[in-house]
Amino acid sequence: MSTDQRAAGAARMPTYVGMPAFPEAARDAVRDTRLRRNLTHATTTIRAKRAAAVSELADWAELRETAKRIKDHTIEHLGHYLRLLEEQVTARGGIVHWARDAAEANRVVADLIKATGETDVVKVKSMATQEIGLNEALAAEGIRAHETDLAELIVQLGHDRPSHILVPAIHRGRAEIRDIFRREMPGAPDDLTDEPARLAEAAREHLRERFLKAKVAVSGVNFAVAETGSLVVVESEGNGRMCLTLPETLISVMGIEKVVPSWQDLEVFLQLLPRSSTAERMNPYTSVWSGATEGQTFHLVLVDNGRTATRDDEVGRQALRCIRCSACLNVCPVYQRAGGHAYGSPYPGPIGAILSPQLRGAGSPVDDSLPYASTLCGACYEVCPVAIDIPEVLVHLRSRAVHGRAEKAAMRFAAWTLRSPTRLAFGQRLAGTAGRMLGRRGGIRRLPGPLTRWTDTRDAPVPATETFREWWEKRS
Amino acid sequence: MRIALFVTCFNDTLYPGTGKAVVTLLERLGHEVVFPTAQTCCGQMHYNTGYDRECGPLVRDFVKTFQSFDAIVVPSASCAGMIRENHPRVARTIGDEALVKKAGSTGSRVYELTELLIDVLGVEDVGAYFPHRVTYHPTCHSLRALGVGDRPLRLLRAVRGIDLVELPDAAECCGFGGTFALKNPDVSTAMGADKVARVRQTGAEVVCAADNSCLAHIGGLLSRLRTGVRTLHLAEILAATD
Numbered sequence: 001m002s003t004d005q006r007a008a009g010a011a012r013m014p015t016y017v018g019m020p021a022f023p024e025a026a027r028d029a030v031r032d033t034r035l036r037r038n039l040t041h042a043t044t045t046i047r048a049k050r051a052a053a054v055s056e057l058a059d060w061a062e063l064r065e066t067a068k069r070i071k072d073h074t075i076e077h078l079g080h081y082l083r084l085l086e087e088q089v090t091a092r093g094g095i096v097h098w099a100r101d102a103a104e105a106n107r108v109v110a111d112l113i114k115a116t117g118e119t120d121v122v123k124v125k126s127m128a129t130q131e132i133g134l135n136e137a138l139a140a141e142g143i144r145a146h147e148t149d150l151a152e153l154i155v156q157l158g159h160d161r162p163s164h165i166l167v168p169a170i171h172r173g174r175a176e177i178r179d180i181f182r183r184e185m186p187g188a189p190d191d192l193t194d195e196p197a198r199l200a201e202a203a204r205e206h207l208r209e210r211f212l213k214a215k216v217a218v219s220g221v222n223f224a225v226a227e228t229g230s231l232v233v234v235e236s237e238g239n240g241r242m243c244l245t246l247p248e249t250l251i252s253v254m255g256i257e258k259v260v261p262s263w264q265d266l267e268v269f270l271q272l273l274p275r276s277s278t279a280e281r282m283n284p285y286t287s288v289w290s291g292a293t294e295g296q297t298f299h300l301v302l303v304d305n306g307r308t309a310t311r312d313d314e315v316g317r318q319a320l321r322c323i324r325c326s327a328c329l330n331v332c333p334v335y336q337r338a339g340g341h342a343y344g345s346p347y348p349g350p351i352g353a354i355l356s357p358q359l360r361g362a363g364s365p366v367d368d369s370l371p372y373a374s375t376l377c378g379a380c381y382e383v384c385p386v387a388i389d390i391p392e393v394l395v396h397l398r399s400r401a402v403h404g405r406a407e408k409a410a411m412r413f414a415a416w417t418l419r420s421p422t423r424l425a426f427g428q429r430l431a432g433t434a435g436r437m438l439g440r441r442g443g444i445r446r447l448p449g450p451l452t453r454w455t456d457t458r459d460a461p462v463p464a465t466e467t468f469r470e471w472w473e474k475r476s
Numbered sequence: 477m478r479i480a481l482f483v484t485c486f487n488d489t490l491y492p493g494t495g496k497a498v499v500t501l502l503e504r505l506g507h508e509v510v511f512p513t514a515q516t517c518c519g520q521m522h523y524n525t526g527y528d529r530e531c532g533p534l535v536r537d538f539v540k541t542f543q544s545f546d547a548i549v550v551p552s553a554s555c556a557g558m559i560r561e562n563h564p565r566v567a568r569t570i571g572d573e574a575l576v577k578k579a580g581s582t583g584s585r586v587y588e589l590t591e592l593l594i595d596v597l598g599v600e601d602v603g604a605y606f607p608h609r610v611t612y613h614p615t616c617h618s619l620r621a622l623g624v625g626d627r628p629l630r631l632l633r634a635v636r637g638i639d640l641v642e643l644p645d646a647a648e649c650c651g652f653g654g655t656f657a658l659k660n661p662d663v664s665t666a667m668g669a670d671k672v673a674r675v676r677q678t679g680a681e682v683v684c685a686a687d688n689s690c691l692a693h694i695g696g697l698l699s700r701l702r703t704g705v706r707t708l709h710l711a712e713i714l715a716a717t718d
Contacts, residue, residue: 023660030666333649337666373660375653375667376524378620398526399569411522415530418485418517419537428489443699453658457665458696461490468483468492472511 019344021369026338035171035339042170043330049279050327050383057275067272068387070265071321074257075311081226081259082302088229092291094298102132105303109134109218109251110141112299116249118143118216124233124240125149126220127324128253128303130162130346131359134218145218146210148239150203157184163340163348166277166326171339174199207239217243221254221300222323223269227262230290231300234273234283241287251299256307257320269323272385276325306359315396319354321386328380328390334373343370350380354393371397406450421469428467435463477597478508480545482538482559482586484552485517487709491688497715498551498589501602504715514541520558523566525655532570535563539578547596548586551711553618553686556588561621588618588686589711590627600634605718607637611680612710613671613694615687616649628686628710635713641678645670652693668697675705684708 019025029035054060074081086096099105113121121138123129123145135145135156147156154169155162158180162168169177174194181188181202188202219240223232231252233240244250260266274283292298311317329335329349340348344366345356353374357367371394380390403411417423438444443459446452454460479502483495499509519534538559542548550556560583567575593599612632618624632640651657651667671694675683683698685691688709695707 023662026660027662030662333651333667334660334663337663369659371526372656373663375616375649375651375656375664377616377649377653379616379647379649382620395524395526395528398524399528401526403526411525411527411530415519415522415527415534418519419533421514421516424485424488424516431489443696445700450658453661454696456661457700458668458693459699460696461692463489464492466492468488468495469511469513471492471496472513 016344016346016366017364019364019366021365022338022342022344022373023369025342025344025366026373029339029342030337032339034173036337038171038173039336039339042167043336046279046330050276050330053275053279053281056281057271063268063272064385064387067268067323067385068321070260070268071257071386072318074260074265075317075320078256078259078311081261082256084226085224085229085259086302088226089231089291089298089300090229092229094229094291094300097299097301099301099303099305101305102137102303105132105253105301105305106134106137108301109253110138110143112249112251113138113143113216114141116216118249120144120146120214121216121218122210122214122243122247123147123149123152124217124219124243125152125168125235126218126253127165127346128220128255129218131255132253132303132305134253146214148207148210148243149235150200150237150239153203153207154180157181161341162346164326164329165324165347165349165351166329171341207242211239211242211246214243214247216249216251217247219244219250219252221252221258222273223266224254224259224300225261225263225266226259228290230263230288232266233287234270235285235287236278236280236283238285241285244287244289245293248295249297249299251301253301253303256302256304273323273325276323276327276383276385306361309361310355310358313358313396316354316358316393318388319351319358319393321388322351322355323386325385327383327385331379331383332374333377333379334375338373343373350374350390350394351388354388354390354397357397368401371395371401425467425469428463432463432465432467435460436465438462477547478510478545479592480542480548481509481511482515482518482542482548482550482555483511484550484555486555487551487688490692491709494551494688494709494711497709497711498549501604501711501715502549504717505597505599505602507597510545512541518555518558518563519566520555520562521654523558523562528566528569531566532572535566535579536572536575538563539575539582542586543578543582546585547592548582549589549592550586551589551686551709552688553588553615553622553624554689556586556591557617557621559583559586588622588624590618590624590631590686591622593631593714594627600630602631602634602714604635604714604716605637606635606713606716607639608682609639609641609678609680610682610684610713611641611643611675611678612646613643613650613675613683613685613690614646615685615690618686619647624686631714632684632710635716637718638713641680643678643680643683644674646674650690650694652690654689657693664693665697668693672697672701672703676703680705682706682708682713684710684713686710 439462519531563579
């Protein structure tokens with residue numbers, strides 16, 4: 001990988017530079033009992049609820065197929081719909097900005113905030129701003145960004161990173177949250193307990209003050225309806241709506257793949273998203289605004305940040321259908337054990353494993369390891385509301401990966417051996433002899449070389465004294 | 477019926493008993509089994525690890541060896557899935573349009589063992605006798621790639637003497653994942669440990685599945701822990717008699 005590529009990667013997701021490869025990061029996670037417990041409890045609960053919510057809709061399969069078609073169509077004609085969106089937002093008094101990458105987007109937002117003279121902004125939970133590392137970029141310019149989503153607030157106060165798309169603090173238990181609040185939240189009561197109601201109350205007190213003081217808000221966007229220039233944010237707490245409506249200036253940052261052509265298309269996603277993410281029939285708060293609202297200045301920042309490059313890949317582009325519901329994380333057995341941080345990106349889990357390397361353009365240890373962070377079990381594809389064939393994309397990304405020299409040689413040799421029944425038979429005899437030398441009756445306790453990674457925890461089977469083909473030949 | 481057996485390179489080398497069981501079972505049911513000796517490997521390991529180009533010759537050889545048969549049985553759900561789903565994809569990658577067609581047509585005649593028994597041969601009771609407490613792990617490829625559904629369970633329920641017990645959280649992956657087991661050994665083992673805990677919860681003497689590769693992982697953990705629980709391919713239970 002060249003220095004230029006690395007710099008480009010850093011420009012796209014600046015806060016995650018230098019993350020270790022997935023297997024190393026996951027090693028610590030699987031040993032963390034508390035993390036295992038928190039994740040297992042949270043994911044199994046939501047998994048069952050989602051299944052129930054989805055089973056209520058008889059036409060789920062049809063909705064899923066329709067959503068896939070809408071997204072594919074929009075991504076195919078992305079330029080057209082983005083221009084339409086810009087035209088409509090502008091006609092309704094909003095100001096549209098275009099950003100090629102994270103650095104450009106951060107620059108635009110920082111300049112807009114500076115122009116207001118403010119140094120504090122409130123934020124609606126947003127994946128796009130996590131992706132571009134906006135909070136860190138603003139901090140470097142002397143601007144404090146205050147997260148107002150409860151889970152994002154927990155992450156921010158804990159000087160932590162999000163580990164789940166929908167529930168960024170999923171790795172934290174109640175007692176940990178209480179400790180973080182006591183330590184970091186100005187004005188948190190000394191007798192704060194870990195009861196959920198008490199914790200929510202403390203956060204509410206803290207946030208209410210922020211909402212009332214804030215002059216500028218930054219949000220993300222769940223959907224943008226091109227035909228009317230309407231922006232949509234869905235959420236559960238109502239804190240997002242406070243940010244969207246109270247401040248004088250609203251800056252919304254969206255990835256360019258969030259656009260949908262029409263309101264009729266939006267209806268499909270508003271059915272799929274809540275049931276897939278929170279297992280609700282409808283999300284509690286759906287805020288929609290078209291252009292600038294009276295008394296408010298509205299800026300829309302359209303961010304590419306690797307999306308056009310992803311779109312160029314015929315197999316990989318389906319990752320751009322993602323509506324950030326988290327259903328794939330909640331069913332993923334690998335995510336459940338490795339936790340979200342191991343994925344080295346604000347997008348963890350199966351979708352992160354295909355999205356991050358594509359958006360960042362691979363080349364770092366973590367991005368190179370992500371396509372392999374899956375058993376290809378297919379549970380993610382089964383629940384994806386926009387039918388992203390995640391295993392297919394994972395295998396596709398593996399075929400484009402740079403393989404290690406030793407592995408490449410071994411795989412080529414294996415392919416050469418397997419191409420001929422004679423060579424295979426010879427290989428079997430050799431493996432059989434070696435295996436029987438290494439193995440005792442029950443199994444092989446220790447294999448040499450990289451195969452120790454198998455026998456460190458598992459016995460290996462001893463090759464049979466007679467292969468099937470030898471038996472067959474004798475028989476006939 | 478004349479049925480070609482693709483035993484798979486993995487079974488051929490490490491689990492010949494599974495291949496023998498398929499032969500015993502199908503012959504007992506009155507069918508003729510042939511084993512084309514030119515067969516080697518379906519290319520699954522290469523394909524899934526990102527070496528799809530190296531797969532090309534393996535796909536070509538598979539098609540050449542098996543294209544003339546009406547029914548091809550594979551005692552491995554993941555290999556059956558590889559052939560049916562991915563052989564045409566590999567052919568497309570190497571730009572061989574004629575092979576795309578042939579791979580699709582050959583693949584449509586490939587059956588995982590339980591599919592062959594139920595859909596093609598129309599049997600559920602194969603006349604087996606297996607007096608043990610058994611639990612069944614539906615591997616990811618049988619469940620989600622092939623969609624074999626309850627076919628294996630229907631076959632197992634008809635076995636005389638069997639004490640079939642349900643595996644909790646059965647649909648969850650065991651953590652094998654081919655080269656995943658070597659590339660991510662910690663997560664793989666953590667997943668396997670949970671699967672093994674579930675197996676032990678059932679009190680089963682035997683855990684069975686339609687894929688020996690997953691069973692090698694589950695069995696490797698069971699053996700390391702000296703649990704005394706045995707892994708067995710489904711075919712070997714269905715072939716057993718008194």
